[in-house]
Amino acid sequence: MGRGKFKGKPTGRRNFSTPEEMIAGTSARPRTFKAEEAEDKEEETEEEAEDDSGEETERRKGIEGIIQIENPNLVKPKTTKAREADLEKTTELSRREREEIEKQKAHERYMRLQEQGKTEQARKDLERLTLIRQQRAEAAKKREEEKAAKEQKKVEARK
Template identity: 65%
Template sequence: MPRGGKRSHKGRGKQFSNPEEIDRQMKAQKEAEENAGAEKGSSSESGDENSSDDENDSRKRSGVEGLIEIENPNRVSQKSKKVAELDLNAPKELTRREREEIEKQKSKERYMKLHLEGKTEQARADLARLAIIKKQREEAAKKRDELRKEKEAEEAKAKR
């Protein structure tokens, strides 16, 4: 036995439209369109092209679109440009990654320039270390010279 007891069918039976009623509705709709087209034609006598454009627009739009003008801001329409309209000299828009990459390179160049001039913290620390190393090397060179002179003096005494 099915769930819910002896009931086997829920909902109403299907109702079909009468074909004669459908024909009558279609005729009424065509007459309404013809009447609307005749009214537009009488209001703009000089602009035959404009009236045909308006009729095409009203036929293309159906339902609520004919009453309310809706434009989707997210929809991007593809507009093809002619070769003559293209401007090859116009600056090309860069992507975010390209802009960031260029910015990174420029900042690196600026840093290296300042580093070579000795204006960065790292450059100052490097110069201080170099100065200490130079002093140590000079002291080591002096000690070597003194030791060499002492050895020469000892050898000179030993030869006498």
């Protein structure tokens, strides 16, 4: 049965260098091939850099280096520095932002008219309120009359 991706790495045994070995520059750890390979690549890049010192070439992916493409729709990002930024320049609002602001203003206008009683809904509400006030006033009068009638009956019953 296979042991997975850690097949060749024994665990539990670690060799640490002592301070004396570190000062002397020798250690118990053997050098690996990967470290040597990385050093070789560094040497090659240094040599290439010396050869191409006169030319500035950009590394490009895929066929970008072979085919020169001019895309008119491609907008290169413009970086602006803080000191060059225009503080007086007003930014254009997007359609959604404009619509949201207009909606808020319309709502505020409607609420103002509503408070003044100039809208249809406000008129209907006021009419409803007057009807309710009249009904309550009539109900209060009836209660007062009934109370007075009860008191009169009590007075007559005592006599």
